Amino acid sequence: MENIKNIASVFSELQAEICHNLELADGKAHFGSDKWKKEIGGGITRVIQDGNVIEKGAVNFSFVEGKLSERMEAVLGEKADNYAATGISSILHAKNPWVPTIHMNVRYFALDNGVSWFGGGIDLTPSIIVPEEARWFHEQLNEICDRSHPDYYSRFKKWADDYYFLPHRNETRGVGGIFFDRLKPDEDVDFEQLFGFVVAQAKSYPLIYSEFMKNSEKPYTEREKRWQSIRRGRYVEFNLVNDRGTKFGLESNGNTESILVSMPANASWEYNFSPEPGSQEEKTQELLKKDINWIGFKTN
Amino acid sequence: MENIKNIASVFSELQAEICHNLELADGKAHFGSDKWKKEIGGGITRVIQDGNVIEKGAVNFSFVEGKLSERMEAVLGEKADNYAATGISSILHAKNPWVPTIHMNVRYFALDNGVSWFGGGIDLTPSIIVPEEARWFHEQLNEICDRSHPDYYSRFKKWADDYYFLPHRNETRGVGGIFFDRLKPDEDVDFEQLFGFVVAQAKSYPLIYSEFMKNSEKPYTEREKRWQSIRRGRYVEFNLVNDRGTKFGLESNGNTESILVSMPANASWEYNFSPEPGSQEEKTQELLKKDINWIGFKTN
Numbered sequence: 001m002e003n004i005k006n007i008a009s010v011f012s013e014l015q016a017e018i019c020h021n022l023e024l025a026d027g028k029a030h031f032g033s034d035k036w037k038k039e040i041g042g043g044i045t046r047v048i049q050d051g052n053v054i055e056k057g058a059v060n061f062s063f064v065e066g067k068l069s070e071r072m073e074a075v076l077g078e079k080a081d082n083y084a085a086t087g088i089s090s091i092l093h094a095k096n097p098w099v100p101t102i103h104m105n106v107r108y109f110a111l112d113n114g115v116s117w118f119g120g121g122i123d124l125t126p127s128i129i130v131p132e133e134a135r136w137f138h139e140q141l142n143e144i145c146d147r148s149h150p151d152y153y154s155r156f157k158k159w160a161d162d163y164y165f166l167p168h169r170n171e172t173r174g175v176g177g178i179f180f181d182r183l184k185p186d187e188d189v190d191f192e193q194l195f196g197f198v199v200a201q202a203k204s205y206p207l208i209y210s211e212f213m214k215n216s217e218k219p220y221t222e223r224e225k226r227w228q229s230i231r232r233g234r235y236v237e238f239n240l241v242n243d244r245g246t247k248f249g250l251e252s253n254g255n256t257e258s259i260l261v262s263m264p265a266n267a268s269w270e271y272n273f274s275p276e277p278g279s280q281e282e283k284t285q286e287l288l289k290k291d292i293n294w295i296g297f298k299t300n
Numbered sequence: 301m302e303n304i305k306n307i308a309s310v311f312s313e314l315q316a317e318i319c320h321n322l323e324l325a326d327g328k329a330h331f332g333s334d335k336w337k338k339e340i341g342g343g344i345t346r347v348i349q350d351g352n353v354i355e356k357g358a359v360n361f362s363f364v365e366g367k368l369s370e371r372m373e374a375v376l377g378e379k380a381d382n383y384a385a386t387g388i389s390s391i392l393h394a395k396n397p398w399v400p401t402i403h404m405n406v407r408y409f410a411l412d413n414g415v416s417w418f419g420g421g422i423d424l425t426p427s428i429i430v431p432e433e434a435r436w437f438h439e440q441l442n443e444i445c446d447r448s449h450p451d452y453y454s455r456f457k458k459w460a461d462d463y464y465f466l467p468h469r470n471e472t473r474g475v476g477g478i479f480f481d482r483l484k485p486d487e488d489v490d491f492e493q494l495f496g497f498v499v500a501q502a503k504s505y506p507l508i509y510s511e512f513m514k515n516s517e518k519p520y521t522e523r524e525k526r527w528q529s530i531r532r533g534r535y536v537e538f539n540l541v542n543d544r545g546t547k548f549g550l551e552s553n554g555n556t557e558s559i560l561v562s563m564p565a566n567a568s569w570e571y572n573f574s575p576e577p578g579s580q581e582e583k584t585q586e587l588l589k590k591d592i593n594w595i596g597f598k599t600n
Contacts, residue, residue, distance in 0.1 A: 167550075
């Protein structure tokens with residue numbers, strides 16, 4: 001478990017770099033910085049609000065450790081006395097409905113029985129899906145993955161499709177991305193390479209999002225704003241009903257304001273809302289499916 | 301299990317009566333009526349929107365039956381082949397922040413091993429707590445309870461305090477009310493009396509709420525509206541994170557639109573929001589606690 005301190009220190013620097021790059025792209029708002037400390041550890045919650053582009057967002061760093069509870073042992077299928085975990089978790093919501101919501105997480109989890117692993121991912125949730133943009137996003141992830149292992153993109157893309165899914169709505173949260181957990185060194189990828197992959201993902205995150213932030217120049221209508229608010233309702237549903245990280249955080253007496261800073265500034269629910277036939281909203285709804293090959297998507 | 305059909309038919313009539321009385325009090329909007337049918341049964345979802353007073357609300361009736369799964373057996377601590385359940389569930393959200401959100405539920409659950417019970421309750425969630433109003437509300441519930449059993453109010457009031465609680469916020473959802481489950485006939489209260497208690501509760505619901513709807517005459521500020529939206533965020537958190545009924549409905553492949561019609565029209569989340577010292581919002585925050593004796597509350 002001793003190398004987790006080095007990893008945490010790299011993550012902490014990455015947090016600063018991500019915030020800096022996002023501030024540059026936004027051009028107005030700045031990230032605040034709230035240090036918190038609880039019995040299980042601490043972190044820095046960095047929140048941005050009311051920017052030119054970003055309406056509400058956060059880049060959180062944390063480093064926690066503690067006794068492994070019986071429940072955690074059962075969930076993890078591991079026997080150990082203590083665990084330590086460090087990670088960065090970020091969500092950005094933009095004002096303009098043409099700028100998607102994005103989420104990124106990198107994490108390292110270590111047990112004192114010698115077992116440890118990386119987890120993480122990036123995924124994109126547009127209010128209105130523009131297939132060319134979804135393709136471009138997946139191309140970026142594909143490239144980052146390919147630098148580490150030829151199988152990573154296809155494995156982690158499928159994992160994201162399965163994870164970012166709302167069974168009660170029978171729809172994906174957005175256009176997916178990559179998701180991975182329990183990633184350990186093996187004969188193909190050693191520890192340093194794995195760490196490098198995770199760092200590369202975190203570094204690319206603000207650069208990828210900066211491209212999407214350019215959409216904030218695009219004018220939008222009241223109708224598109226209303227649709228964004230409904231889609232944000234689904235985002236809230238996913239985070240509160242389906243997301244394991246949020247559940248774990250709330251149940252394990254984590255820092256509630258830091259965990260729920262992922263919530264959008266606003267969300268709405270309309271009973272039985274259904275988009276007009278043939279509308280861009282309906283087309284978006286039809287694309288909220290697993291297993292779409294975005295990179296090969298024909299956009300005529 | 302045979303008498304459940306009679307109970308369902310009374311509940312179905314009560315649904316119509318509740319909707320009728322609420323329409324009279326609102327004076328503008330009418331409840332729609334959507335019949336739904338799934339493998340497990342069916343129901344009538346009645347939704348009201350954009351009224352004079354009520355912004356969004358629903359009064360739902362359902363009657364479902366099916367095989368008792370192993371998981372349900374474990375949860376209920378009962379062995380049986382089949383179950384049947386019927387109930388009314390209602391939530392009303394008003395536009396004006398001085399008109400509280402209210403929730404009411406009555407239900408009957410029967411197993412083919414001969415075991416059956418009633419459950420239900422009414423609870424109130426004001427955006428801004430007015431202690432006199434909370435006291436009046438609890439007095440009404442106390443009266444309904446006392447007609448059936450002298451212990452009911454104190455038992456069910458405590459149950460509501462414990463149930464309508466958000467551990468991750470360390471606050472109650474609102475000013476509570478009554479909540480009960482697994483209520484069976486005993487030496488004090490026979491089946492007909494129990495059924496009568498549940499019916500009385502459902503009948504009083506629109507009458508009690510009509511009193512609160514009169515607050516819609518009261519002017520309100522932008523600040524109060526913003527606070528309402530934040531409080532609605534907590535309501536969403538409770539329903540999606542803590543409410544057993546919502547969880548059970550979503551997991552058991554229920555009718556998602558009917559279940560989540562409980563969501564407010566809008567909700568918002570602001571990071572680390574804290575009300576101004578001495579403000580009515582801060583006073584409300586301080587009253588979101590269990591075990592407040594509302595009936596004996598000194599309001600000088």
